[in-house]
Amino acid sequence: ASIFNVSAMSFGSLSGNAIQALNKGAKQGGFYHNTGEGSVSPYHLKHGGDLVWQIGTGYFGCRDESGKFSDDLFAKTATKDNVKMIEIKLSQGAKPGHGGILPADKNTIEIAEIRAVKPGTRVDSPPAHKAFKTPLAMMLFIQKLRDLSGGKPVGFKLSVGRKSEFVAICKAMVETNIKPDFITVDGGEGGTGAAPLEYSNSVGMPLVEALVFIRDVLVGFDLKKDIKIIASGKVFTGFHLVRNLALGADVCNSARGMMVALGCVQSLVCNSNECPTGIATQDPTLEAGLVVGDKASRIARYQKETVRACMDLIASAGLRDPRQINRTHIHRRVSQTEIKRYDEIYPELTDGELLTENYPTRFEHEMKESSAECFMPNQ
Ligand code: SF4
Numbered sequence: 001a002s003i004f005n006v007s008a009m010s011f012g013s014l015s016g017n018a019i020q021a022l023n024k025g026a027k028q029g030g031f032y033h034n035t036g037e038g039s040v041s042p043y044h045l046k047h048g049g050d051l052v053w054q055i056g057t058g059y060f061g062c063r064d065e066s067g068k069f070s071d072d073l074f075a076k077t078a079t080k081d082n083v084k085m086i087e088i089k090l091s092q093g094a095k096p097g098h099g100g101i102l103p104a105d106k107n108t109i110e111i112a113e114i115r116a117v118k119p120g121t122r123v124d125s126p127p128a129h130k131a132f133k134t135p136l137a138m139m140l141f142i143q144k145l146r147d148l149s150g151g152k153p154v155g156f157k158l159s160v161g162r163k164s165e166f167v168a169i170c171k172a173m174v175e176t177n178i179k180p181d182f183i184t185v186d187g188g189e190g191g192t193g194a195a196p197l198e199y200s201n202s203v204g205m206p207l208v209e210a211l212v213f214i215r216d217v218l219v220g221f222d223l224k225k226d227i228k229i230i231a232s233g234k235v236f237t238g239f240h241l242v243r244n245l246a247l248g249a250d251v252c253n254s255a256r257g258m259m260v261a262l263g264c265v266q267s268l269v270c271n272s273n274e275c276p277t278g279i280a281t282q283d284p285t286l287e288a289g290l291v292v293g294d295k296a297s298r299i300a301r302y303q304k305e306t307v308r309a310c311m312d313l314i315a316s317a318g319l320r321d322p323r324q325i326n327r328t329h330i331h332r333r334v335s336q337t338e339i340k341r342y343d344e345i346y347p348e349l350t351d352g353e354l355l356t357e358n359y360p361t362r363f364e365h366e367m368k369e370s371s372a373e374c375f376m377p378n379q
Contacts, residue, residue: 001031001032001050001084001251002029002030002031002032002251002303002307003241003245003250003251003252003307003310003322004031004235004241004251004252004253004254004303004306004307004310005026005031005032005033005034005052005230005251005252005253005254005303006022006025006026006031006032006033006034006253006254006255006258006299007034007232007253007254007255007258008034008035008036008037008052008054008087008089008092008157008232008253008255009022009034009036009255009258009259010035010036010037010038010039011035011036011038011039011041011043011044011111011114012038012102012106012111012114012115013036013038013270013280014279014280015275015278015279015280015281015282015286015287015290016041016043016287017043017278017287017288017290017291017292017295018262018278018279018280018287018290018295019041019043019044020043020046020047020292020296021262021290021295021296021299022049022258022262022296022299023043023044023045023046023047023048023049023051023296024046024047024049024292024293024296024299025049025261025295025296025297025298025299025300025303026049026050026299026300027047027048027049027050027296028296028297028299028300029299029303029304031050031303032049032050032051032052032084032085033049033050033051033052034051034052034054034087034253035051035052035053035054036054037054037055037056037058037060037089037125038060038111038114038115039053039060039061039062039077039114039115039116040053040061040077040080040082040083040114041114042114044082045080045082047296048082049082050082050084051082051083051084052083052084052085052086052087053077053078053083053085053086053087054087054088054089054157055074055086055087055088055089055145056089056100056125057089057125057126057127057128057129057130058100058102058115058123058124058125058126059131060114060115060116060117061073061077061114061115061116062074062077062078062116063115063116063117067123067130068130068131069130069131070116071144071148073116074145074148074149075148075149078145078148078149078150078152079149079150083149083152084152084153085152085153085154085155085181085182086145086146086149086152086153086154086155087154087155087156087157087182087184088129088138088141088142088145088154088155088156088157089156089157090129090156090157090158091157091158091159091161091186091204092157092159092186100124100125101122101123101124101125102115102117102122102123102124102125103122104120104121104122106282107119107121107122107123108282129141134172134372134373134374134375135168135169135171135172135372135373135374135375136172136175136176136372136373138156138169138172139172139173139176139178139179140176140178142154142156142178142180143178153181153182154180154181155180155181155182155183155184155227155228155230156180156183156184157183157184157185157186157230157232158183158184158185158186159185159186159187159188159204159205159210160185160188160204160205160209160210160213160214161204161205162376162377163213163366164365164366164369164370164377165370165375165376166213166214166217167217167363167366167367167370168370168371168372168374168375168377169375170217170218170221170223170354171221171370171371171372172372173221173223174221174223174355175372179223179226179227180227181226181227181228182227182228182229182230182250182251183214183218183227183228183229183230184229184230184231184232184253185207185210185211185214185229185230185231185232185233185249186204186207186210186232186233187204187205187206187207187208187210187211187231187232187233187234188204188205188206188207188210188233189204189206189207189233189234206233207231207232207233207234207244208243208247211229211231211244211247211248211249212247212248212346214229214248215229215247215248215249216248216346216348216349217354217363219348219349219350219351219353220349220352220353220354220355220359220363221352221354221355222351222352222355224351225351228250228251229248229249229250229251230249230250230251230252230253231244231247231249231251231252231253232252232253232254232255234256235252235253235254235257236254236256236260236306237257237306237309238306238307238308238309238310238311238312238313239309239310239313240252241306241307241310242310242313242314242325242330243330245310245322245323245325246325246326246327246329246330246342247327247330247342247346248327250323257302257306258299258302258303259279260302261295261298261299261301261302261303262277262279262290262295262298262299263277263278263279263290263295263298264277264279265277274286277289277290278290310322317329326343327341327342327343327346327348328341328342328343329341329342330342332345347360354367
């Protein structure tokens with residue numbers, strides 16, 4: 001995998017041609033393409049680009065008739081060659097803690113078949129998962145997906161809300177000794193046309209703080225050595241990649257950057273089916289305006305040039321490898337007269353520090369109110 005990849009965007013929200021262009025671009029450039037929670041469509045499979053299959057609370061593509069997770073359907077898609085990793089979506093930056101709706105008029109025969117739902121009906125994605133209710137059960141679910149997929153990497157995506165929920169998940173990892181292979185941290189600034197404005201603008205921890213928090217807690221529980229961190233949320237430029245790597249990410253994803261490379265003109269009518277560029281529409285006439293081969297090359301070029309810019313910046317800092325960059329390399333202005341290094345603003349924990357009695361007091365509240373037995377404190 002590359003350090004820069006295509007973030008989650010579903011077929012259904014995007015047109016078949018847009019999905020094909022993203023996947024073909026990913027194949028050309030050697031990076032991966034996250035399916036979003038709308039399941040794996042034939043458009044994802046046509047060009048052979050690597051896929052991360054995202055599974056949300058609607059279990060699209062792996063649900064039985066009652067909407068419950070289906071082992072058999074999951075295994076059928078998860079074992080496909082193109083599917084390289086599985087991502088369980090707990091929440092997303094655009095609307096953490098909020099469910100979703102597939103309206104009846106958007107639930108066409110094609111989309112219904114791909115998502116394993118009944119066409120022409122309204123399908124709800126609840127805010128929380130039904131396949132597990134506690135952090136401990138979530139670890140068992142991760143192991144189950146790993147087994148059913150034939151041992152592929154399994155991770156989860158979240159936008160940080162109440163911090164103790166993530167500490168509870170880490171406690172469950174320690175207790176069960178089952179760990180995800182990766183965690184995708186979505187900044188609260190991440191967007192989608194399908195989110196209520198208050199959620200998009202005001203809910204979910206911003207990426208910088210969320211990334212620092214996730215990294216610190218993983219290091220504190222001595223888990224980071226086994227888990228990769230993927231950062232997403234307004235990642236457009238080489239500098240954004242460098243900043244996220246310095247703060248603790250191993251890899252970054254971008255949705256909007258890739259959309260602009262696809263030709264998005266930010267007209268923001270994504271939910272109207274009238275997207276003028278053929279990206280966010282199921283109207284065949286508009287979709288025909290998006291030429292797959294042309295846009296695939298643009299996606300591949302944008303990704304390559306952004307990674308090149310990131311590597312230039314890393315070389316300018318006197319480093320040879322993106323893995324060498326850390327919090328000491330980046331400064332931030334904290335007042336009119338003062339700048340600080342990131343490690344001064346966000347001091348690093350040592351491996352396993354949260355497993356001792358003497359952890360920093362800034363974690364006291366979260367450590368005390370979290371338990372591997374429930375996501376929410378005091379339940
Ligand atoms: S061009 Fe407009 S409608 Fe189409 S994807 Fe971009 S913002 Fe959405």
